[in-house]
Amino acid sequence: MLVDDSIALKYLSGENIDKISNHWVFQNIEKGKHLFEVPDDAKRDEVNKIMISIKKILSDFIPLNEDIYSALYPHWKSIIEDMNVLLLVGCPDPYDAMVREYGGKEYVIFDLIRFCDYSEQGFNIDMLVRQLITHETAHLCLHMKYPIPTSDDFLEQLKYITFDEGFAHLLSFKDNLQEFDFSTMIKEHYNQSFIKLQEAMKENDWQKQRILLNECNSGSYWDKFASISGKLFLVSNLEKIEEIYNGGIDNFIAYMGL
Structure with missing residues (x-):
């Protein structure tokens, strides 16, 4: 992995x-916006500790659900060797980790202040980092086979997000997925997410479409209707996950009944 910690070090x-806020990342968190949150100087010591921890986990990285992950992405080790990672501060909540493209390259971005917030809330930072790295590297591996759409077509983008985020959310949820009982989660969240996705796909107003593309994978966890629909559909079809992945985006949407 190619780790750039220059912003964090500044x-x-x-x-x-100003040497931090002018970085290209803050122009690319949300399309057409400059988003930057002045980092708290009092968190420098904690940020330094978390940065050291993240670097160690990156150097020894093993994804959660390694068996499923490796079946879907057999070349993941070679892919992440050239993965660009940015460790920085200044991203507003809820942007703790993300993948963004710049200059023809994809970057995995981690905001260390956001990780400080999680530490204060009592989360196990090592496990959280492993979850987030599993999530973001799943995106990179998937993008190698299914590139991010370059068109502005609303339906194409919404379908892609459902597919891309569904796999990333599933694989990073927890280790040993096959041993977890998802029945309550599916009962409480799948139908409402699926119905909202179904309704979103019928939207024709371009301004509402832009809002939906943001809402479908941002905000509170269970409100990310595209991500949650994709994830919980895959949970219900773990025995066919390779077939679904290799079938591609349109077949995935068809399997879902959309």
Whole structure:
């Protein structure tokens, strides 16, 4: 992995905030917006500790659900060797981890202040980091086979997000997926997410479409209707997950009954 911690180091050394806020990442968190949150100087020591921990996990990375992950992405080890990782501060909540494209390359981005927030809430940071790295590297591996759409077609983008985020959310949810009972989760969340996705796919107003593309994979976890629909559909079809993945996006949407 190619790790760039230059923004985090500027923050840790107390450099002028303008040297951080002008970075390309903050122009690309949401399309057409500059999003930057001034990092808290009081968190420097904690940020430094978390950065050291993340670097170690990156160097020794093993994905959650390695058996399923390896079956879907057999070349994942070679893919992540060239993976670009940015460790920084300044992303507003809820942008803790994401993949963004810039200059023809994809970057996995981790905001260390957001990880400090999780630490204060009592989360196991090592496990959380492993979950997030599993999630983001799943995106990179999937994008190698199914590239991100370059058109502005609403339906194409919504279908792609459902497929892409469904796999990433599933694989990073917890280890040993086959041993977890998802029945209550499916009962409480699948239908409402599926219905919202179904309704979204019928939307013709371009302004509402832009809002839906943001809402379908952002905000509160269970409100991410595209991601949750994809994830819980896959949970119900773990025995066929390779077939579904290799069948591609349109077949995936058809399997879902959309």
